Amino acid sequence: MSQFTDICRINVKGGDGGAGCMSFRREAYVPKGGPDGGDGGRGGNVVIQASAQLSSLIDYRFKHHFRAERGTHGQGSRRDGKNGEDLVLKVPMGTVVRELDPETQEPLFEIADLTRDGERAIVAPGGTGGRGNTHFVTPTRRAPTFAEKGEPAEEHWIELEMKLMADAALVGMPSVGKSSLIARMSAARPKIADYPFTTLVPNLGVVRAGDYSYVVADVPGLIEGASEGRGLGHQFLRHIERTALIMHVVDMTGGFEGRDPLEDYRIINEELRAYAAELAERPQIVVANKCDVSGATEKVEALKRAAIEDGHEFFAVSALTGAGLQTLMLAVGERVAELRRELANTPDDSAPVEQLDEQWERRRRERDRAFKIVREAADVWRVVGRGIERMCVQTDWENEDAVIYLQHRLQRIGVDDALEAAGCKRGDEVRITGYSFAYEGADDDPFVGLDDEPFEE
């Protein structure tokens, strides 16, 4: 049923974290008080949220780059920066979100499958704020003169794939004209023939009428006993389960077998009920088709009475001549819009408000932690790794203490050991992204005992 898909790729970046502040308390008569630099604010996340109001990914066709707000910097007097706002991107229900491989741009990981109204997933987390200098106090360093810069948020491409869900389904006996109707109402071109079961797989068509736009599914014909597996239609009843509106098509000529339209109408409703009681209660619009064939008037009246008695709207049309179709299309559009509104207003308590997908988060962390050593020349080494590169960017290289602190962090992660194992010697050049420094060897660490985590948890 999802042969109609819409795919687009967008670039998302969370907000960068604000910088931590380096500051000291100022008080009257106290020349230099203790450190009081606040932390930087967290950058906003980019969030994808499913919305019942949307029916396409058209918003992402022309705009491809989305950035959340950055966190503001920390200030003196322990004032922390403000967190950046999340950027919420709305997509239709039935949208699958995948992370793309940065190198090949091939789908790498499915982040989320958003099927319910309001369901959300974080697709680009914001960077954490840098810590102010109050965090770097140790017994031997009472007045830390450095703070941490904010964490730059990561940026990457994701793929959005919308699996079209039908708003209305054409249901009825074989050969009543379901495919002819969808062909007339939309650009869908299903197979149409004079014999039953022409339609073997469901077809989807996008109908535009007035201001309305909706998706109609044409499914294979149902017969008596379909709910028990007779004919082809039973496996498609499953698809109808997800559509909000049923367009019940009845052949007013009675077909080759000269069936009674009213009886056909009852049989189909019975099959729906037998399959799932709830399906029989589903909003229905009754469509009397082939009204161009003479001698149908009396039967049309009888069917109309039955439909109205059941509480359904009724329309007499001809897929052949097009008579009555515009009215039908508008009425279906109105009803679909109404049902969508109802759906949007129904608070769905069970809809999980998704936070960062745990599996994806775990994979990203592992990727972040990994690093490798590359020998660029006899005495030049490069450390490559996302997490480590980010740490370097967060460091104020003008500040000696901050650099010493970074070296300590790198040592804790095992970079020194890895360099040593690769053959790096004291005095060799070590490069990380755009920075370069002399390797000092894995000996004494001025910060031993300092309680810090090299990677935030």
Ligand SMILES: Nc1nc2c(ncn2[C@@H]2O[C@H](COP(=O)(O)OP(=O)(O)OP(=O)(O)O)[C@@H](O)[C@H]2O)c(=O)[nH]1
């Ligand atoms: N006279 C007349 N014939 C129609 C009309 N609509 C459809 N037909 C004819 O009815 C036959 C069956 O039409 P389809 O559209 O294939 O019917 P269907 O309901 O999709 O059939 P299945 O896919 O087998 O369930 C074809 O020969 C159509 O040309 C109509 O409004 N008037």
Ligand SMILES: [Mg+2]
């Ligand atoms: Mg058909």
